[in-house]
Amino acid sequence: MKKFDILTALFLTTAVTSSAQIANWKVMPEYDSIRLRDNGLVEVSQNGKHGLLDSEGAQLLPVAYDSIGAFNSGQALLFNESKFVGFVNPEGKKVEVDPNYILVPDMEFFSEGFLTVKKGTHYYFLDADGNSVAGPFAGLRPYSGGYAAVVCYEDVEKKPEDTYNAYINRNQILVHIREYDKKDELKKDDLAFISSFRDGRAMYVYKRKAYILTDSLTSIPVASDSLASKKTIVQFEKNSTLDPVEGGYLLRSKTGYFYFNRQVQLDKIENAGVNLFVYNAPKVETVDKPNDLSAFGENGSVGVKYKGEVVLPQQFAEVIPLGGQFAAVKPQDKWGIIHLDTDNQIKLRLNNNEHIGFNHRYYTAKLAASMPSYIKCNNATIVSKSDDCEIQIESRHENDNIERNTLTYDCRLSIPPHLTDTLSTQEYTYALKYNGFTSIDYKVQIPQWYVKYYEVALSNNRFTLAPNDTISVEFDLVKTDVARNDETNYFKTVELITNEANAIPLNKITENHYGFRIGGIDREKLAFVVRITEVGCPSIEYPFEMLFEKPEPKSNKKSVDVTVSPVRQVPGVPAFILDGTPEYQPQALPADTTTTTATNPAQVPAGVSPVVTPAAQPASPAATPAKEATPVNS
Structure with missing residues (x-):
């Protein structure tokens, strides 16, 4: 070359x-379980205790609680040993509460910034700092629509048995409701029942008649006809009660039923077999947090993709995308959090x-x-x-x-x-x-x-061949410059390939000197190839051509002049002339081609078979454009 x-x-x-x-670990695998909450925070557990991380794995709440409630109005309740001990916001601000406070059944959540609790026989509202901001009350329901339904004491110290129904606003101030079609305020002794607000309306019973109260504190009678005359307003018995039923509560009127949910918010009004009102919950559109990372595969063999491209092949028991470039993964029996490093x-x-x-x-x-x-x-x-x-x-x-x-x-x-x-x-x-x-x-x-280790050098390339005689064509395997200082004798085979019907024996004279004899003056040419194959390597082939120059017809000369020449090679293209075709492919030798192998004293070791694969005589390496080396997705 x-x-x-x-x-x-x-x-x-x-x-x-x-x-x-x-990808790399943001949090090493150490948790028994991981759960992605609706607000994007991550609940983790370890040895039966629970804590909170943000979506990037930073700790917000230590793993120290038996359970953590759902987030409502920006707060989640905390429990230890089945007791309410405090609450935490999404930023990790934790508030501990008076251990004498207990939660009210069906009201174990913050609503509009306030939590209903009970202490002894009295009820209170706590704010997000854990302070009691309203109370004591004889009863209450969570804030909804800016108002809370409460049962107030006339005098909690002297007459705790005397109570009345009322609404308080977000400033914990009693609100005043006027009678329907009158300017007078409702008399608290005649206000027998009030519900909580939902979507701008509540329901109350005044003087045993049903009314709807809007969030602007306007009263609307519940009537069986559109005229809403006094005779058609739905009425109640004097001893009507709010009874618990499956999923909520029921208040019976003289002619129908008022259904409420567990927070005593109006669900349906049925009167004389006709539905006067049915609550339809508004459709809530959820906006998914964008995830750059996604899981693929099945449980037990799950991998991670980044924007559709694999970044970690299947190797995890489970994967939970956490949003952005973070994901929770479970390699074996513990959970951790990984982060995609786009900068390295x-x-x-x-x-x-x-x-x-x-x-x-x-x-x-x-x-x-x-x-x-x-x-x-x-x-x-x-x-x-x-x-x-x-x-x-x-x-x-x-x-x-x-x-x-x-x-x-x-x-x-x-x-x-x-x-x-x-x-x-x-x-x-x-x-x-x-x-x-x-x-x-x-x-x-x-x-x-493949760098040539040997060249084939003819000892003589011109001969005179007499009738009934033979000539000896000899050649040497000469080490190239690459092998000049290498004295190792590598296991190799040397073969002679011709298109003669009968194989021409190739004789090994010395370790790197070979020869063969050939006769016959009737030939015009003979093509042959010297093939050298090192064990485990492709073959290197050296093509030659013998031309037989016959004397003039009237000449007295009987001998033939023979010239041996290497076949010119086109870089990268094998060009052998064994069958008359100038571009002979050694992988598909003609049927009449014969090969003989010279015996090598240095035998191939047992169990090793020489790989005889044709290869072109080395030429200058042709420049081929390199393909960009890129990782391949599994």
Whole structure:
């Protein structure tokens, strides 16, 4: 191969390092369970205790509670040993409460910023700081629509048995309701029942008649006809009671039924078999938090994708996207949180990005992984997924520094079976195991070629062949410049390929000197190939042509002049003339082609079979564009 051609090919064909985005632990696997809440926070548990993290894994609430309630009005209740002990907001602000406060059944939640509690026989409202802002009351219901229905004491100290129904606003001030069609305020002694507000309306019973109260404190009678005359207003018996039923409460009128939910909010009015009112809950549109990460696979074998591209192949028992570039993963029996690092990459480099020229069956190349500083070399291992690349474990070298860490191995590459002396791209696949993860497959592409170790040099290329005589064609295997200082005798076979009907024996004279005899003056030409095959390597073939120059017809000369010449090669194209075709392909030899192999004193070791694969006589490596080396999704 000419020096100029080599330099030109190396300049035009370039190896590229392989890299991709990576994931790393934000929270190491340590939790028994993880649950994504509706507000985007993450509830975790460990040894029976619960805590809260934000969606990026930062701790908001220590893992110290038996249970954590749902978030309502920006607060979640906390429990230990089945007792209410406090509450927490989404920013992690925790408030502990007086242990004498207990929760009211069906009201164990904040509503519009206030929580209903009971202490002794009295009821109170707590604000988000844990302060009692209203009470004591004989009874109450949660705030709804800006108002709370309460049962007030006339005098809690002297006459706790004397109570009345009323509404208070968000400032904990009693509101005044005027009678229907009158300017007078309702008399509290005649206000027998009040419900909670929902969607701007509540229901009350005044002087045993039913009315709807709007959030502007306007009263509307509940009547059986559109005229709403006094005679058609729905009425109640004097002893009517609010009775619990499945899913809520029932208040019976003289002619129908009023249904309420557990918070005593009006669901339906049925009068004389006709539905006067039915509550229809408004449709709530949920807005999903965008997730850059997604899970794929099935439980027990789940991976992670980033915007549709695999960043971690299937290796987890479960995966829960948490929003953005975070996800909860369960490698085995514990949960952790990962973060996609879009600012750093793992980069793999083979043979320092330099082209590989194979001389023999194997080539030792350096394989290096450049990693972010948080991936320590002692927590990383490179795995080869290519049969023709064997990583030498004992060659492992670690180099940790402030900016990036580098892990290096020696790799024993096996020569590709069809490699020629023309540059071509070979692909190797690797994965990196680091910090408990297995990366995606990285496909590294690097240009390679087969460097000739021997040249075939004829001892003589001109002969005179007499009738009934033979000539001896001899040649030497001469080591090329690449092999000049290599004294190793590699196991090889040398073959002679011709299109003669009968094989021409090839004789081994010395280790690297061979010959064969040929006769017959009636020939015009004879093509032959010297094939050299090192064990485990592709073959190298050297084509020659023998021309037989006959004397003039009237000449007294009986002998024939024979000239042996190498066949000119077009770079990268085998051009042998064994069957009259100028572009003979050695993989498909003619039926009348014969091959003879010279006996090699250095026998091939037992169990090793020589690989005889044709390859072109080395020419200048043709420049072929390198494909960009990119990681491949699993």
